[in-house]
Amino acid sequence: MIFLVLFFLLPIVLSSSIYRPVVLMHGITSNADAMNDVAKWIRSTYPGIYVISIEIGDGKEDSYLLPLDIQVEKFCQTVRSNENLDQGFNLVGYSQGSIIVRGAVERCSLPVFNLITLSGIHQGTFGIPYLLQLPIELRDLITKYAYETPVQNAVSVANYWRDPEQLIKYDSNCHFLPDINNEHETRNEFYRQNMINLNAFVMTYSDIDEIIMPRQSGLFMGYTNSSLEIETYNNSRQFTEDLIGLRTLKEQGKLFTFTAHVRHQDVTHEPNKDFIMKNIMPFFNNTLSL
Ligand SMILES: *[C@@H]1O[C@H](CO)[C@@H](O)[C@H](O)[C@H]1NC(C)=O
Ligand SMILES: *[C@@H]1O[C@H](CO)[C@@H](O)[C@H](O)[C@H]1NC(C)=O
Ligand SMILES: *[C@@H]1O[C@H](CO)[C@@H](O)[C@H](O)[C@H]1NC(C)=O
Numbered sequence: 001m002i003f004l005v006l007f008f009l010l011p012i013v014l015s016s017s018i019y020r021p022v023v024l025m026h027g028i029t030s031n032a033d034a035m036n037d038v039a040k041w042i043r044s045t046y047p048g049i050y051v052i053s054i055e056i057g058d059g060k061e062d063s064y065l066l067p068l069d070i071q072v073e074k075f076c077q078t079v080r081s082n083e084n085l086d087q088g089f090n091l092v093g094y095s096q097g098s099i100i101v102r103g104a105v106e107r108c109s110l111p112v113f114n115l116i117t118l119s120g121i122h123q124g125t126f127g128i129p130y131l132l133q134l135p136i137e138l139r140d141l142i143t144k145y146a147y148e149t150p151v152q153n154a155v156s157v158a159n160y161w162r163d164p165e166q167l168i169k170y171d172s173n174c175h176f177l178p179d180i181n182n183e184h185e186t187r188n189e190f191y192r193q194n195m196i197n198l199n200a201f202v203m204t205y206s207d208i209d210e211i212i213m214p215r216q217s218g219l220f221m222g223y224t225n226s227s228l229e230i231e232t233y234n235n236s237r238q239f240t241e242d243l244i245g246l247r248t249l250k251e252q253g254k255l256f257t258f259t260a261h262v263r264h265q266d267v268t269h270e271p272n273k274d275f276i277m278k279n280i281m282p283f284f285n286n287t288l289s290l
Contacts, residue, residue, distance in 0.1 A: 017287035019049040020090055020113055023079060027095030027119075028156065029133050030267060031059030035094065037269050038276065045281050050084050056100075063096065064134055067152065068159040068176040071100050076108035087288045090114045092280075095212070095264070096121060099160060103180045105198070106191035106244070114283045116202040118276075119209060119264060123222030123231070123238070124162025124170075124177050127213030131157065147173035164223035182243040195245040196252075202283060204258045206272075211264035219257050220246060256283075 022042055024035040032055035039051045056062055056074045066074075079085055088111035093101030098120030105112050131139040138155050145151045146161040147169045159176035163169075171178050178184060182191055195201065205218025214223060214230045220238050221231040233239050239247050249255040258279045262272045269276065 017289045019046045019284065020088060020286050020288050021050040021052070021084055022090045022092065022284055023085065023101075024051065024053040025075065025091075025093040025097035025101050026053065026055070026059065026063070027097050028063050029060055030063065031055050034267055035092075035269075037273075038092070041273065041277060041281070042284055045277075046284055049284070052082065052084070054078055064138070064156045065154065066156060067154075068100060068103065068156050071156065072103040072107060075100055075104050076110065079104070079110055080108075085111075087111070088113055090116065090284055090286070092116045092118065093120070094118045094269075096156065096160075098122065098218075099177065099180065102195075103176070106180050106188075106194050109190075109194050112198060113286060114200040114202065115198050116200075116280060116283055117218070118204050118280070119206060119212065119260070120203055120218040120220075121160055121212055122203065122220040123181070123214075123217045123236075124160040125157075125212050125217060126161060126163050126223060129211050129213060133211070149173070162222055164228065165226055167225055180244075181238065183237070187243065192243070192245045196248050198249070198254060199286075200254050200256055200283060201246075201249050202256045202258070202280070204260055204275075204279070206260040206262050206264070208261060209264050 024039060026032060026034045032053040035053040039053055042051050043049060054075060056071050057066060091101050091112045098117035099122065101115065102117065104110055105115055131142055134157065141151050141155060142157055142161055146158045151158045152175045159174060171183055180191065182188055203219050205215050209215035216230050221236060224231055237243060242248055246255060260272055260275045265272060
């Protein structure tokens with residue numbers, strides 16, 4: 001009897017497939033727990049799925065005190081040392097986490113299937129509201145000295161502060177964003193290839209986001225040179241020059257954008273639950289075959 005059960009079940013077990021794991025990366029001044037609600041929704045939609053929320057160092061403080069070059073390196077180390085992720089995974093980054101996860105894909109060639117960025121900061125941020133999340137003594141450092149090396153090395157926000165009046169300084173002195181955005185004179189084809197290798201790249205923003213300026217940074221649009229006008233698909237170098245492969249991804253039908261309608265949520269994502277369930281959840285409906 002037992003033999004019969006094994007005989008029929010074993011082939012099923014051996015040939016079964018499991019949902020691709022999901023890795024979550026939180027935003028600034030928060031920690032891994034801030035993604036618990038999202039993790040819970042994914043687990044209840046896809047029973048048995050492996051979901052892990054990553055924290056870099058002591059999440060809350062290190063999220064703004066560690067330069068993003070180091071955060072990306074630590075993120076890659078954590079992921080590579082987790083054997084559950086060896087076969088590949090889907091990756092989600094929220095707010096500041098959006099550029100940590102994209103940096104990790106570009107620099108570390110992680111085996112990511114779908115890369116999902118929620119309320120991203122792809123084209124940086126510039127403006128006081130975002131800084132209000134930081135301790136008061138750090139705010140002036142950013143508004144006055146963002147492109148000085150000691151500040152670049154001390155506050156994560158300096159690494160993606162994109163002042164439209166100082167784009168030349170941004171390009172030469174900002175340590176992180178111009179690099180992963182491939183804005184330097186010498187392009188990094190490796191970064192671009194790693195983006196093009198994705199199955200899907202998903203970007204979202206909220207049309208009432210009160211923290212990220214411009215909020216369209218979530219869709220990879222920043223301020224144009226010397227103004228507070230916002231780039232469009234047609235006048236952004238990212239698209240016209242295909243710096244990291246956005247245009248190629250779009251042409252291949254692998255670029256997805258969604259507009260949410262919710263205030264910025266660094267602690268709980270509950271108010272955005274319907275949006276996430278409807279638009280984002282389908283990107284986790286894929287399996288690894290064992
Ligand atoms: C921005 O415009 C100014 C004035 O036209 C020009 O000198 C500068 O080179 C431009 N900067 C960039 C990064 O294109
Ligand atoms: C902008 O680009 C889109 C393609 O995404 C194209 O359909 C449209 O005609 C362009 N608009 C202008 C004003 O060039
Ligand atoms: C996942 O995809 C399968 C196959 O297309 C579909 O039957 C199933 O309903 C989807 N699951 C969810 C939770 O959407």
